[in-house]
Amino acid sequence: MGLRVYNTLSKSKEEFIPLEPGKVRFYVCGITVYDYCHIGHARSAIVFDVIYRYLCHLGYQVTYARNFTDIDDKIIRRANELGTDYRTVADRFIAAFYEDMDALGILRPDLEPLATDHIPTMIRIIERLIAKGIAYQSGTDVYFEVERFPGYGKLSGRSLDEMLAGARVEVDVNKRNPLDFVLWKGSKPGEPVWDSPWGPGRPGWHIECSAMGCEYLGETFDIHGGGKDLIFPHHENEIAQSEAAFGVPFVRYWLHNGFVNINNQKMSKSLGNFFIIRDFLKQVHPEALRLFVLSKHYRSPVDFNDENVAEAEKGIERFYGTLAAIQARTPADATPKMTDQALRQQDEELFSLAAALPEAFEAAMNNDFNTALAIGHLFSLQRRLQRFLDQFGQKQLKGAGAVLARRAAAVLVEYAGLLGFLTRNPESFFDEQRKLKLGSTGMTEAEVEGFLELRHRARLAKDFTEADRLRKELEARNILIEDTPQGTRWRVGSRSEA
């Protein structure tokens, strides 16, 4: 069965049929670049990154566009606070955005347009709306007249009457209807300006995405994504502008990701429970964050707290632990020239699980990107694989056993890779993980190694009292020891173990 996606527009799961067979035109609302990104942005970025990866995996030729809103009230305000200009602020936070996204392992979209590079397109659309009598100039501003667009409210599921009854819209003397929204706003002194037929000014927020979407993906495209909060008014207004201007459906499938809560509270600056990606990644590995985010369905809210994050950390360590064991205990040149029959004889269940993973994984993902179920399949394979390894005690694997283990691990890594994790060498992962966590212990790597050396000598001398004392001393600092045939390893306990 093919891909099915939940479409916010129809409020139901639909079979995904792209406009043009084999091709997908995909647009995701990018950020307004006036501050550092927080973990809510991280969730959205990870979710749409996985959707992008998976569409590519299915063989679609995907054109993926994600914009930057680089002119906006908030950017201007920030520039004034910092005593600089809007361009400096925008460029600075675009650079910061890339640093954060790269750290999270987010693939770059094919197109990353800046709003300010597309003002002529926006002006053309606005002119068209005015010519059709759907937009009007009022003072130095231009507004979209919502009552002239019959479908207004179809995405968010409200009618104009209901919205007006909500009575939380400000009455503006310039507007014919309080719900009319600005397409072009005249500039105030000192603000950045662009020339337009209505005088100097700058575009409204909503028209940016309509312009960049149609310029790169066409008047109708396949998928438009964003956070749930964008459904109204941003995406509702995009539909109104684009469909009123071009007379064709704007987007076939609307996908919206759910929010991140912090300890069951809405994340907000006033509550002070804001986590910035770059700060968070000083404590938690990016792949743990990915596992955490993808362990829940993308449309559900997720609760971000120490315990939930620690679970994800343990999960990612579990996967890499198995990969490390395989690397240590099977020859890298394990010959792949084995018949399936020979491998199956080694471990029927492991062989079957590995062989069935692609189909199981795709069945999960095809059901509206059920990453949580897909991850469940990955864990099942990991556990069976680890169990297979443990059957040999601590011995090296040879022959068909080694090939089977390597092959199962390769499948695991390939499919985890579609979710953007298990992308590292296991040794690199554990090294990164130790370095990340060391900061919280107040110890340096050299100091830990010193302790381990002393303990090693004590153990050789069979002085277990001293060895255990040293281990306890490290444990007190949340440094945990594991003795393995390859030597003593150490790691820093998660925050919940501390």
Add this chain to the structure above:
RNA sequence: GGCGGCAUACCCAAGUGGCAAGGGAGCGGUCUGCAAAACCGUUAUUCACCGGUUCAAGUCCGGUUGCCGCCUCCA
């Protein structure tokens, strides 16, 4: 007030009418000098509650309760 969503074990969580995935935590065991890690076993006769449809309901329909989001910038 209007619109929408959610409720599954100690916790997180999947579940598109047909024996309740997966992870964490706990308990018992194997391994270990002892641990840790890992593995094995175990932990929901039941899915907020009440009705209904059906041979069959966590899943569909109606109602009740509780929680959450949006309606204003917001991923």
